Amino acid sequence: MAKIAYFGPEGTFTEQAARGLAADGDELIPFETIPLALSAVRKGETDAACVPVENSVEGVVPATLDGLAEGDPLVAFAEGLLPVHFSVLTRPGTEEIRTVASHPHALAQVRLWVEANLPGAKPVATSSTAAAAVAVQRGDFDAAVTAPVAVRHYPLEVRATEVADVRDARTRFLLVRKPQQPLPEPTGADRTSIVAAAANRTGALAELLTELSGRGINLTRLDARPARSNFGEYRFFFDFEGHIAEPRIGDALAALRRRCRNVRFLGSHPRADGVRATIAEAAGNEDFVDAADWVAAVRRGELA
Numbered sequence: 001m002a003k004i005a006y007f008g009p010e011g012t013f014t015e016q017a018a019r020g021l022a023a024d025g026d027e028l029i030p031f032e033t034i035p036l037a038l039s040a041v042r043k044g045e046t047d048a049a050c051v052p053v054e055n056s057v058e059g060v061v062p063a064t065l066d067g068l069a070e071g072d073p074l075v076a077f078a079e080g081l082l083p084v085h086f087s088v089l090t091r092p093g094t095e096e097i098r099t100v101a102s103h104p105h106a107l108a109q110v111r112l113w114v115e116a117n118l119p120g121a122k123p124v125a126t127s128s129t130a131a132a133a134v135a136v137q138r139g140d141f142d143a144a145v146t147a148p149v150a151v152r153h154y155p156l157e158v159r160a161t162e163v164a165d166v167r168d169a170r171t172r173f174l175l176v177r178k179p180q181q182p183l184p185e186p187t188g189a190d191r192t193s194i195v196a197a198a199a200n201r202t203g204a205l206a207e208l209l210t211e212l213s214g215r216g217i218n219l220t221r222l223d224a225r226p227a228r229s230n231f232g233e234y235r236f237f238f239d240f241e242g243h244i245a246e247p248r249i250g251d252a253l254a255a256l257r258r259r260c261r262n263v264r265f266l267g268s269h270p271r272a273d274g275v276r277a278t279i280a281e282a283a284g285n286e287d288f289v290d291a292a293d294w295v296a297a298v299r300r301g302e303l304a
């Protein structure tokens, strides 16, 4: 039985994702912000934390990327994918809707709907979609844009369901934990994540990318975030197909480390969508093993 911190309060999309990833009997504990959920697992108060990482419409969740790049290391060991459409909740009997509250990612995904259906209503950012429901219940705002499950937790009225400007929007969530534990086994449909503070000089990022492309490794995401300490310096977040246990990925990670001392491993785990890695010609694991065996044989004086 594990304890899992999640980005709450109760009724967030992240709670829904955490329930999908948790085992029977696991205890789910809400935290008001992403940094607080990450800090719970760092301090050992929980065994894992569930946080959103990227959305197909709005892109990355900056608090998660920054929270994983800084502080004691954490590694992702599982991921979940949720379809994202929203419900609009009000206090029962509300007639005029002047303010619409939600997490910024949610507001960005219902902007057209709000303009068309609640003209003149002012969007207000809250820490999460469920925090917006709490604020509406308290009387701070008129409407909340929430996950469909939120209405089960808060005594509010559903004014609209299936709200989304972009159909088929999806959000990816991670389960992270401290690194001193075995990594999940490779499955052939895995994702590896790293963050690297590339040097501030011509070609530094291109060199890192070339190490991956030269080994036929397909990137699934590349993001830059400010390093925060020095204006103009950036950290680069790479997600790519494959698992560190594979020779071809191990070889690439060693090369990245050689080029950039400041590289942090953020996890290798199965992909939620089950998409298998594309392997380029002469870049399969057996090619790397065969090449290393050949060098070893030559060194032993057995071949030329």
Ligand SMILES: O=C(O)C(=O)Cc1ccccc1
Binding pocket: 007, 011, 012, 013, 014, 015, 052, 055, 084, 103, 105, 106, 127, 128, 129, 130, 147, 171
């Ligand atoms: O606020 C929430 O419910 C979250 O879990 C973050 C979020 C916000 C909008 C879309 C997906 C996830």
